[in-house]
Amino acid sequence: MSHKENTAEVESSNMTGTEDPTNDEMLVQTDVSDGLSASTSVSETTNAETIIRADDINVWYGDEQALQNISMEIPENSVTAMIGPSGCGKSTFLRCINRMNDLIDVARVEGELTLRGKNVYDDDVDPVALRRRVGMVFQKPNPFPKSIYENVVYGLKIQGIEGDYDEIVEESLKRAALWDEVKDRLHESGLDLSGGQQQRLCIARAIATDPEVLLMDEPASALDPVATSQIEDLVEELAEDYTVVIVTHNMQQAARISDKTAVFLTGGELVEFDDTQKIFENPESQRVEDYITGKFG
Ligand SMILES: Nc1ncnc2c1ncn2[C@@H]1O[C@H](COP(=O)(O)OP(=O)(O)OP(=O)(O)O)[C@@H](O)[C@H]1O
Numbered sequence: 001m002s003h004k005e006n007t008a009e010v011e012s013s014n015m016t017g018t019e020d021p022t023n024d025e026m027l028v029q030t031d032v033s034d035g036l037s038a039s040t041s042v043s044e045t046t047n048a049e050t051i052i053r054a055d056d057i058n059v060w061y062g063d064e065q066a067l068q069n070i071s072m073e074i075p076e077n078s079v080t081a082m083i084g085p086s087g088c089g090k091s092t093f094l095r096c097i098n099r100m101n102d103l104i105d106v107a108r109v110e111g112e113l114t115l116r117g118k119n120v121y122d123d124d125v126d127p128v129a130l131r132r133r134v135g136m137v138f139q140k141p142n143p144f145p146k147s148i149y150e151n152v153v154y155g156l157k158i159q160g161i162e163g164d165y166d167e168i169v170e171e172s173l174k175r176a177a178l179w180d181e182v183k184d185r186l187h188e189s190g191l192d193l194s195g196g197q198q199q200r201l202c203i204a205r206a207i208a209t210d211p212e213v214l215l216m217d218e219p220a221s222a223l224d225p226v227a228t229s230q231i232e233d234l235v236e237e238l239a240e241d242y243t244v245v246i247v248t249h250n251m252q253q254a255a256r257i258s259d260k261t262a263v264f265l266t267g268g269e270l271v272e273f274d275d276t277q278k279i280f281e282n283p284e285s286q287r288v289e290d291y292i293t294g295k296f297g
């Protein structure tokens, strides 16, 4: 099977909204036990503001290397954008952070990726518990075939988290800037919403369990300009409470909403990682400048 076919297969299983919720997205929402939180103290060498640190990450799919020696430090409560041409490894990197690559048989990850100082690839880390702390929103909105209300509380129920669900639903939908549009139809199907509303519902579902990090893989690329700008506003707001790592093909979007930008180029290389303003106004690398100004890619 070619790489592309394999990718499509994995991703489509994340995206179907019509089947019963047994796909990878549900795994992101599922908790068993929390093997990670007991050992999350910030190590002495880690900058207190760094929440995610990649140290020499290499990823292979079979014999094909998809990421090469990736090192970066992602600051907390900020938006970090990942940009670069198709196939350069942006989604692969995102999936390293919450170990979604574990679900791809041929994928092999080497190197260290720490979340608040703890290597998420250590043997004692439960990937399912990790995914509770690191939520994910996919390119294509994928609400479950359930009511709006049940979509939002899904992760809580699966994880056995108790609380005032009505209040959590209202709060999560408000934070996802969807409450006013759906408050009178909470028990209608999430699939009956518009694409932009569905994506905000998926964001509400991801934040209902109170993750620390939100990974977003091109969350607005299937949406119209109005819905896109709503998602952009939302991302900026979310960064007050969460660390957002967002993949986008839209340079203006990266420039508008992110604090830091990572530029990956073909071959799975991280060519430059810096403050967004610096990347867009005065990048160190000629290749980055050429990419940003549209000379290639
Ligand atoms: N499940 C997989 N199995 C095999 N190869 C894969 C798989 N997923 C990705 N790859 C390969 O790894 C490389 C990086 O892919 P990745 O999806 O991370 O790129 P990307 O930067 O997200 O691209 P795009 O912008 O098109 O989404 C590509 O060569 C791709 O074909």
Ligand SMILES: [Mg+2]
Residues within 6 Å of the ligand: 090, 091, 092, 217, 247
């Ligand atoms: Mg991708």
